[in-house]
Amino acid sequence: MSSVRLTVLYFASLRDAAGRAEETVQTDAPALRDLYAHLQACHGFAFPVERLRVAVDGAFASWDEAPRAGTEVAFIPPVSGG
C-alpha cells in the first residue's frame, strides 16, 4: 500500500468543523472512503459517509477509488443552492 500526498477541500459546515478550507494530506488509505473516515475522526465531522459525495479534480468520483497523488479531493455535503 503506497502513500500519496493530495489536497483535500472542505466546504460549508465541513470547513467550519475542520477550521480550514483545504489541507494537504499524506495518506495510505486504500480508498477515498477510508480517507474520509480518517479525516472524519481527526476533525469530528458529523456526516456519515453515506450523506456525502466525493469529487476528484472537479468531477464526481466513486468512494471506492484509490486516492491518487497530486489530486484535489472534495467531500461534498448535501447541497442547498437555490
Next chain:
Amino acid sequence: MSSVRLTVLYFASLRDAAGRAEETVQTDAPALRDLYAHLQACHGFAFPVERLRVAVDGAFASWDEAPRAGTEVAFIPPVSGG
C-alpha cells in the same frame, strides 16, 4: 312571444362573415340559441352553435336564456389568445 331589440357583437371570423362588428337586431327568438340560428342563416356563419359560447352584457350566459331587450349579446367563437 314578445319581440325585443338588442345589440349583437361579432368577433374575429364571425365579424368577417357578417361584414360588421355589431348590429341591432329585433328578434322574437325564444332563446339565444334560436337567435344565433337565425343570424347564422342570414350571414352564413360556418360555426355550429356547439362550437360557440354566448355572452350577455360582458358575462358568459346560457344558450337557453331568452333574449332581453337592450342587452349586448356576443357569440364567442373558439378563442386563440396567447
Next chain:
Amino acid sequence: MRRFDLSDRPFDVAPLREALLDARAGAYAGFEGWVRDHHEGRAVVALHYDAYPALAAREGEAVIHEALAKFEVLDARCVHRHGAVAIGELAVWVGVSAAHRGAAFEACRYIIDEVKARVPIWKRESYADGDAGWKHPDEGAPRD
C-alpha cells in the same frame, strides 16, 4: 386591483415583475409568449389580436383568482396584447410570486393554459404568401 390587462401597445415586463416581488416571495415564475415568424411551417409576417375587452377582463380576472385560490401563491398578474402585434413582440406575459417554487410554476402554467382556453381573444395571422386567417382551434385539438 386589476390583475389581468389588455394592452394595445408593447409593454415592459420589468415593472410588472417588480411589483410582484416582496420580501416574502422566495420564488417567481414567469411566462412570455412571443410572436414567432412561422406557424406550422408557414412564414408569418403580421399578427392581429381581436378581443372582447369587457368579457376578457372579467374572464382574465376569474382565471387569476382561481389560481390564487388553488395554489399557495402570493400574487399573480397577466397582460395580453390587443390589436396589431409585430413579429418578435411580446404577445402575453404571466408572472407569479410565491413562497415556494412548486406553487409558482403550477399557478403560472394554470393561468396561461386557462387564458388561452377561455379568455375571448382571437389571433389573426397573415402569411408571407398573402393568405391570412383567424385562428379558431378545435375544442378537441391539443392545446398549444
Next chain:
Amino acid sequence: MRRFDLSDRPFDVAPLREALLDARAGAYAGFEGWVRDHHEGRAVVALHYDAYPALAAREGEAVIHEALAKFEVLDARCVHRHGAVAIGELAVWVGVSAAHRGAAFEACRYIIDEVKARVPIWKRESYADGDAGWKHPDEGAPRD
C-alpha cells in the same frame, strides 16, 4: 458557450433573458429565486452561498444539457449567486426558450430542481437572534 454561471455580485436578468429570445421562440419560461426575510418562521438577516466553482460549473452545465436533450427547447441558461447575498436579492435565475410552452415550463422546472439537488452550492443563513447555520438538507426530505 457557457450556459451555467456563478456570479459573485448582483446580476441583471434582462440581458440574459433577451439573449434567449429569437424569432423561432414562441415561449419563454423563467424562474427566479429570491432571498426571503424569513425561513421556517425565523427572521433571516443575511445569507451566504459557498460553492465549489469547478464542480458547480461542470454539474450546472450537465443539468442544462440534460434539459436541452430531454425537452423540445431552443436554449436555456442559469445563473446562481455565490458569496454574500442580501435580503431581497436574486439568488438564482433560470430562463428557457422554446417553440411551445409545455416544454419551456418543464425544462425550467427540471433545471431549478436539479440545480438545487445536485450542484455543489451551500446556503448559510444568519438569523436575527444571532444564530446562523449551513443548510444541509436530508436526502429524504422533501425538496423545497
